[in-house]
Amino acid sequence: MDFARGNVRARAREATRIGRREPFYKARVLALLLVALLLASVIWGRLFYWQVVEHKTLSADAVGQYSAQIVLPAARGQVYDRDRLSLAIDVTVYSVFVSPDQVPARKREHVAVALSSVLGKPVGEVMAILASQAKFAYIARRQPKEIADKLKHLDLPGVGLEADQQRSYLPGGSANVSLAANLLGFVNYEGRGQYGIEGYYNKTLSGQAGYMSTYRDMTGREIALGNTAKRDPVNGQDLVLTLDSSIQHTAEEVLAAGVQANHAESGTVLVMDTHTGGLVAWADYPAYNANDFAHTAVGSFIDPAVSHLYEPGSVMKIVTLSGAIENHAITPQTTIYDPGWIRVQGATLYDWDRANRGTVSYTKVLESSLNVGAVKAMQTEGKDAYYRNLVNFGFARQSGMDVAAESTEPLRALGDFRESELSTTTYGQGIDVNPVQMLAAVNVVANGGRYAQPHVVDLIGGRPAPLAIAPQPQVISPDTAAQMTTMMKSVVQHGSGHETRIDGFQLDEAGKTGTSQMLVNGQYSLDVWSSYVGFMPASNPRFTMLVIVRKPHNATWILNDGYIVAAPLWKRIAQAIVLNWHIAPTPGIAPV
Amino acid sequence: MVTNPNIGLRPIRPRGSALAGAVRLPAHAQLRSQRSRRRRRERLSLPQPATLDLGRRLRLGSFARVYILVGAVLAVVLLYLLQVATATQQSYEIGQLQRQQTDLLAEQDQLRYQEAALRSPSKVEQQAAQASLTRPVPYRYVDYRPVDLNLEAPPPAAPDSSPLWQRSLASLDRAFGGQDALAKGR
Numbered sequence: 001m002d003f004a005r006g007n008v009r010a011r012a013r014e015a016t017r018i019g020r021r022e023p024f025y026k027a028r029v030l031a032l033l034l035v036a037l038l039l040a041s042v043i044w045g046r047l048f049y050w051q052v053v054e055h056k057t058l059s060a061d062a063v064g065q066y067s068a069q070i071v072l073p074a075a076r077g078q079v080y081d082r083d084r085l086s087l088a089i090d091v092t093v094y095s096v097f098v099s100p101d102q103v104p105a106r107k108r109e110h111v112a113v114a115l116s117s118v119l120g121k122p123v124g125e126v127m128a129i130l131a132s133q134a135k136f137a138y139i140a141r142r143q144p145k146e147i148a149d150k151l152k153h154l155d156l157p158g159v160g161l162e163a164d165q166q167r168s169y170l171p172g173g174s175a176n177v178s179l180a181a182n183l184l185g186f187v188n189y190e191g192r193g194q195y196g197i198e199g200y201y202n203k204t205l206s207g208q209a210g211y212m213s214t215y216r217d218m219t220g221r222e223i224a225l226g227n228t229a230k231r232d233p234v235n236g237q238d239l240v241l242t243l244d245s246s247i248q249h250t251a252e253e254v255l256a257a258g259v260q261a262n263h264a265e266s267g268t269v270l271v272m273d274t275h276t277g278g279l280v281a282w283a284d285y286p287a288y289n290a291n292d293f294a295h296t297a298v299g300s301f302i303d304p305a306v307s308h309l310y311e312p313g314s315v316m317k318i319v320t321l322s323g324a325i326e327n328h329a330i331t332p333q334t335t336i337y338d339p340g341w342i343r344v345q346g347a348t349l350y351d352w353d354r355a356n357r358g359t360v361s362y363t364k365v366l367e368s369s370l371n372v373g374a375v376k377a378m379q380t381e382g383k384d385a386y387y388r389n390l391v392n393f394g395f396a397r398q399s400g401m402d403v404a405a406e407s408t409e410p411l412r413a414l415g416d417f418r419e420s421e422l423s424t425t426t427y428g429q430g431i432d433v434n435p436v437q438m439l440a441a442v443n444v445v446a447n448g449g450r451y452a453q454p455h456v457v458d459l460i461g462g463r464p465a466p467l468a469i470a471p472q473p474q475v476i477s478p479d480t481a482a483q484m485t486t487m488m489k490s491v492v493q494h495g496s497g498h499e500t501r502i503d504g505f506q507l508d509e510a511g512k513t514g515t516s517q518m519l520v521n522g523q524y525s526l527d528v529w530s531s532y533v534g535f536m537p538a539s540n541p542r543f544t545m546l547v548i549v550r551k552p553h554n555a556t557w558i559l560n561d562g563y564i565v566a567a568p569l570w571k572r573i574a575q576a577i578v579l580n581w582h583i584a585p586t587p588g589i590a591p592v
Numbered sequence: 593m594v595t596n597p598n599i600g601l602r603p604i605r606p607r608g609s610a611l612a613g614a615v616r617l618p619a620h621a622q623l624r625s626q627r628s629r630r631r632r633r634e635r636l637s638l639p640q641p642a643t644l645d646l647g648r649r650l651r652l653g654s655f656a657r658v659y660i661l662v663g664a665v666l667a668v669v670l671l672y673l674l675q676v677a678t679a680t681q682q683s684y685e686i687g688q689l690q691r692q693q694t695d696l697l698a699e700q701d702q703l704r705y706q707e708a709a710l711r712s713p714s715k716v717e718q719q720a721a722q723a724s725l726t727r728p729v730p731y732r733y734v735d736y737r738p739v740d741l742n743l744e745a746p747p748p749a750a751p752d753s754s755p756l757w758q759r760s761l762a763s764l765d766r767a768f769g770g771q772d773a774l775a776k777g778r
Contacts, residue, residue, distance in 0.1 A: 086708035092698035145702050163694065168705050171714040179712065249713035 068216045074207030076167070077236030079184065079197060081245045082280075082458065088167055088184055088198070094148035095162040096139045100130045102158035111156045115139055118150050130158075142166055165191070167198070169290040170245075173252025173283070178290040180248050182303040183282040183403065183456065186290040194293075195301045197239065197456065199404035204460060207236035237461030242278025242468075247271060250576040251283035255547075258569040259285045262530075262552035262560070268305050269548075269573060270439045274541040277443065277452030278468065281545075281573070306399075306406040309432035310529050310548065313516030313562070314352075314369040316428030318442050318484065318533070321362060321377055323389030326480045329381035332363045332487050338372045347420035349375060352515070366487045367495030369513060374426040383422060387414045390425070392475045393441040394451060401436050401454050402467055408434055428516055429524075439533065439546040445488070446510070446535035446544045449481040450474050485510050489538050490592040499567035500534060502575055504585040507592075510538040511570070513562035518551070527551045530565035536574060539586045543577055545570055 050058065079088040096119065103111050112126040119140045129137045139159075140147075148161050167187040169178035178184075185196025193202035210233035251269040259267040271281035288300040302308070324330045340356045342349050351357075351370050365373030378386045390396065396411040409432040417425075424430040433441075440454045451474075455467035476484075488510035491497040497511040511534025517524040530552055535544040547566040554560050577583070652660075709715055752759065 085711055086704065089701065089705045089708060091701040091705050092694075145698055163698065170709055170712040173714065179714070246713050249717075 066215055068214055070212045070214060072210035072212055072231075072233045073165070073191075074209050074233035075235040076165070076187065076191070077205040077207065077238045077461070079205075080238065080240045081243045081248075082241065082278075083245065084240070085245050086170075087179060087241070087243070087245070088169055088187075090165050091145075091168045092163050093142040093144060093166040095141045095164060096143060096147075096151060097160050097162060098129060098137055098139055099158045099160070100132055100134050100137065103130055104157065107157055111159065114154050114156055115151075115159065118147060118154070119143070167290075172287060172289075173249045173254075174256035174285065174287070176289050177252070177287045179245065179252070180243060180282055181287040181290045182284040182301075182305065183243070183279075184290060185301070185404065186293045188293070195405065196303060196403050197241070200402055201239060201457065201460075205236040205239065208234040210234070238459075239457050240459035241456055242273060242276070242280060242458045243282065243456065244280045244580070246580055247573070247577055248281045248283060250580075251281040251573050252285070252287070254569050254572045254576075255283045255285045258547075258565070259549060262549060262554055262565050264530075264549045264553065264565070265551040266304060267547070267549040267569075268435050269545070269569070270305060270435055271543050271545045271573065271577070272439055272443055272452075272454065274443060274446045274535055274544050275452065276468065277440065277447075277454050277470075277472075278458060279454060279456045280543060280577075282456065303403065303405065304550075305435050306401055306403055307434070309407065309409055309434055310550075311431060311516040311519070312428040312433055312438050313514035313529060313531060314371075314427055315438060315442065315512050315514035315531055315533050315546075316426065316431070317366060317369065317374045318445060318488065318512050319389065319393050319395075320374045320386070320426040321366060321487065322445060322476050322480055322484045323386060323393075324362075324377040324381040325483055326389070326476045327381050327385045329385070330362050330377050332483055333361050335359050335361050336365070336373055336376050338365070338370055338376075340372065342372045342375050342423075344375065344423045345419040347423075349420070349423055363487050363490050366512065367491050369427075369496055371427040375423045378423065378426045383414060383419075386422070386426070387417075390431075392451075393444060394437055395431070395433055395441065399434070399436045399440055399454050400467070402457050402465070406434065406436070408432075408437065428514060435546060435548055439544060442512075442533045442546070443535070443544040444475045445481050445484045446541040447472070447481075448478045449476040485538050486592055488512055488534070492534070493592050496563040497532070497534065497567065499563050500532065500571040500574065502536075502571060502578065505536055505578070507589040508537040508539055508586055509574075510535055510541075511567075513567060515560070515562045526557055528560050530560055530562040532562050532566035532570045534570060534574075536578075537583065537586055539589060542581060542583055543574075545573060545577075547573070 076090050078086055078090075081087055096115070098111075098115075108127065108130045112123050112130055115121065115126045116123040121140065126139060129139065142164065151159060151161060169181065169184060169186070171177075172179040172181060183196050185194050185198035185200075187193050187198055191206065193199045193205060198205065210231045212231075213229040251271065255267045255269050258264075267285045269281060269283040270279060272278065273280055282305060284304055286300070288296045293301075321330070325332070336359070338351065338357045338360050340351045340354045349371060351372055357364075357368070357370065360368075360370065360373065362373060362377065364370070365377075381389075390411060398406050398408045400406075411431075414422075421430050436454050440451065443454075444451050450472040452472050453467050453470040455465060455470075457465040458468050459465060488497075489507070491513075492500060492509045492511050493507065496513040497509070500509060500511055502509065511532060514529070514531040514533065516529045516531075518527040518529065519525070520527070529548060529550055531546065531548045533544070533546045535541040547570045549565045549569070552560040552565045554565070558564075754762075
């Protein structure tokens with residue numbers, strides 16, 4: 001009984017003790033739970049971070065490990081001349097690289113000697129690269145296939161080849177120059193067309209690259225039979241130019257010789273198909289080698305034919321007198337009194353020789369290139385009509401030629417011209433044009449009064465280029481054009497164009513010389529632009545040609561004149577065209 | 593010793609046969625018994641896996657069954673490996689062909705450029721100079737002079753150029769009807 005009572009008491013004591021400790025136990029359990037929760041939170045947090053926050057990065061990394069996207073490059077379109085001769089072709093070139101750490105030390109010398117003999121590099125230079133223990137180094141870039149084949153045959157350890165595409169151009173008319181370099185431009189190492197046709201038609205020529213998504217194994221090799229998503233590349237379109245390689249070559253050759261013979265700074269020759277406006281030749285000197293553009297001064301890439309402006313000089317009289325005839329202000333037979341000078345708004349403007357010629361006809365004005373006659377024609381015609389005429393002949397806008405980087409100077413508003421300034425523009429001073437604009441303007445006369453849009457691309461991917469089929473607006477009437485043609489024929493037969501007479505065509509050539517002084521620091525200097533523009537056969541013109549020589553430096557000033565410097569070049573190129581195109585004289589042409 | 597009183601005491605009898613002298617159950621109890629028997633029968637009639645039957649029929653031990661399973665897995669693995677090896681081989685061959693194609697295309701480009709370069713005016717001129725060819729003397733056009741000649745008119749009859757004796761003979765033949773002589777003369 002006592003035992004039972006004592007037991008009960010003990011139980012009660014124990015219960016009291018437990019009762020007292022219960023909150024402590026609860027706290028411990030809670031603490032443990034909290035710790036467990038904290039640890040779990042850390043894990044959950046990390047899981048959240050990797051699986052939610054970093055999901056995109058990790059999945060992209062995973063995809064990157066087992067899949068590969070291979071770019072399928074599009075073949076760049078080729079550029080052909082009018083006879084389908086390739087002017088620009090993509091060829092495969094090879095960059096030679098080494099992995100120096102893959103070349104055993106005992107074989108270094110052998111590899112260096114072999115590379116040196118094939119690539120023409122100094123042995124010491126190659127040895128220095130091999131001794132560098134670098135992982136990768138280029139030895140030579142963009143080597144031709146013959147070099148690559150030799151290296152493949154040698155099978156050197158640690159030496160590899162990396163294939164790449166390079167645009168190649170044909171050799172041109174003078175040493176170390178590619179054919180029509182300024183016109184064609186080039187393609188840089190990133191595959192983008194720069195300057196000229198390559199720049200203007202870059203999108204058309206380059207096409208659209210395709211791609212292929214494929215899987216690769218652990219070693220990174222492509223699993224060719226794996227599931228692949230593929231988009232085929234769209235190759236670039238071929239361009240057929242209006243250029244005639246043979247005439248282009250002759251023009252380059254003749255121009256280079258002419259510029260050198262006249263100690264000139266540079267020159268440009270443009271030959272246009274009279275009826276279509278297509279450029280047959282486009283030569284500049286100096287030019288550059290588009291195959292070696294990386295070692296060419298950037299300034300050489302600029303094409304003077306469209307990017308340089310010049311004061312055309314007396315060539316502009318063709319435009320002035322055509323407009324005056326069109327507006328019935330003058331006729332070729334109209335006479336004026338020319339004392340050799342004329343005063344306009346306080347300024348005295350002179351003929352080139354300041355000679356008093358007395359009464360002369362407008363035909364004589366053009367033959368002898370008399371500035372006073374041109375000014376008087378404008379005065380008779382009226383400023384508004386003259387200005388409208390300049391606009392109609394295309395001097396108020398770009399020619400719209402399909403080559404990159406054409407520059408023009410906007411024609412000032414009529415009100416912004418002082419009368420003396422407007423008067424000098426009648427004979428081509430104080431007005432800046434680019435050679436293409438000038439040629440297109442003169443071609444209006446040759447083309448029966450219609451403005452033929454100058455262009456150089458005839459077909460794009462086999463279809464006619466938009467410029468090639470552009471409408472030809474009538475600028476002057478066919479009758480005015482015929483009268484001006486007769487006046488220009490007279491220039492060749494009796495005037496300053498005598499240097500261009502070609503056997504069999506003496507009576508059937510039309511032309512005009514031009515010599516304009518250059519403006520240096522606001523003053524006209526003795527440096528000149530010498531030019532000659534003409535077309536033939538005059539009765540049914542096949543081509544219109546403009547020759548410009550910049551800053552000829554002959555013994556005397558008169559020897560730098562257009563008829564001495566530019567006209568003989570015009571004649572040599574014209575003779576080549578006559579032979580090349582089998583142009584025969586028109587029978588029964590009477591002298592003017 | 594505790595024994596199960598049911599062991600060895602239960603009489604063996606064919607299923608469904610009535611036991612002679614068995615206690616006759618009431619009608620509702622009999623019906624329940626029939627229902628349960630029917631359910632048992634239905635359960636037994638379910639289709640059994642053939643392998644069990646096959647294993648039982650072939651009298652395969654449990655080890656043999658494991659061996660077969662491992663063998664089957666191995667065969668599948670081998671087949672997979674074979675397929676992977678074939679794919680790798682084909683992938684390698686495709687790679688080889690692609691490299692060959694690239695080489696051939698590079699060569700084609702090279703040839704195309706060479707062809708164009710050979711046709712270029714510059715090269716033609718160079719070759720001509722090497723072959724000592726020179727440009728012809730400057731051409732000269734002959735003056736056009738109209739001639740009084742009717743090109744549309746029929747050509748005049750050609751004069752007879754045969755010898756005199758032949759002409760005499762022919763006239764004699766003609767006079768005396770010699771068709772053969774005329775034929776010879778043509």
